[in-house]
Amino acid sequence: MYELGITTNFSAAHHLVAYPGACAVLHGHNWKIEIFVRGETLDELGMLIDFKELKGSVSALMEELDHTDLNTHPEFVDLNPTSERIAHFLYRRLSEDADGDRYKIARVTVHETPGSLASYWE
Numbered sequence: 001m002y003e004l005g006i007t008t009n010f011s012a013a014h015h016l017v018a019y020p021g022a023c024a025v026l027h028g029h030n031w032k033i034e035i036f037v038r039g040e041t042l043d044e045l046g047m048l049i050d051f052k053e054l055k056g057s058v059s060a061l062m063e064e065l066d067h068t069d070l071n072t073h074p075e076f077v078d079l080n081p082t083s084e085r086i087a088h089f090l091y092r093r094l095s096e097d098a099d100g101d102r103y104k105i106a107r108v109t110v111h112e113t114p115g116s117l118a119s120y121w122e
Contacts, residue, residue, distance in 0.1 A: 002048045003106060005036040006055055010062045014070040014081045026069070031086070032111035033062070035094060039103030049103050057098040061090065083110045083118035091120045 013028040035058055039048050065073070070081035075089050091108040098105060107121035 001038060001040055002042065003036055003038045004048055004051070004054075005034055006051060006058065008033050008035070008055070008058055008062055010066040012065055012068050012070050014076075016080045016082065017071075019080070029112050031065075033058075033090065034107075034109040034111075035090070036106040036108075037098070037103045038106035039100075041102050043102065049098075049100065054098060057094060061093055061097075083112045083116070084120065086110045087118050087120035091122070 009030060009032050011028060011030050013026055015026045016023045018024070035054070037049055037054060042048055070076050070086070073081070075081075076085065079085055087108045087110040090110070091105060094108065095105045107119055109117055109119040111117040
């Protein structure tokens with residue numbers, strides 16, 4: 001089994017509705033995102049997926065989130081945009097766009113701060 005990953009980021013604001021603390025107030029993060037792809041076979045060049053191709057799939061999604069208020073994004077209008085939910089959203093969207101015949105999105109990890117992260121995989 002092969003696994004490869006890329007790291008990217010976006011900056012956005014959010015707040016957590018009904019949270020009993022400071023996170024209930026609008027604030028921002030520089031979110032670091034790790035995306036991992038897994039598969040059993042390589043192509044004729046010896047690659048699971050070209051990093052350039054994976055980065056292209058991820059780029060549009062990062063632009064969709066960058067410099068926004070995540071609470072106004074259609075995915076999060078009725079849900080708190082927690083790191084866990086952001087990871088799930090990214091996994092689902094990337095699986096729709098980037099899964100191929102030889103590889104699948106394996107895991108998405110969202111770093112809200114340098115010491116706080118959440119991952120989602122199936």
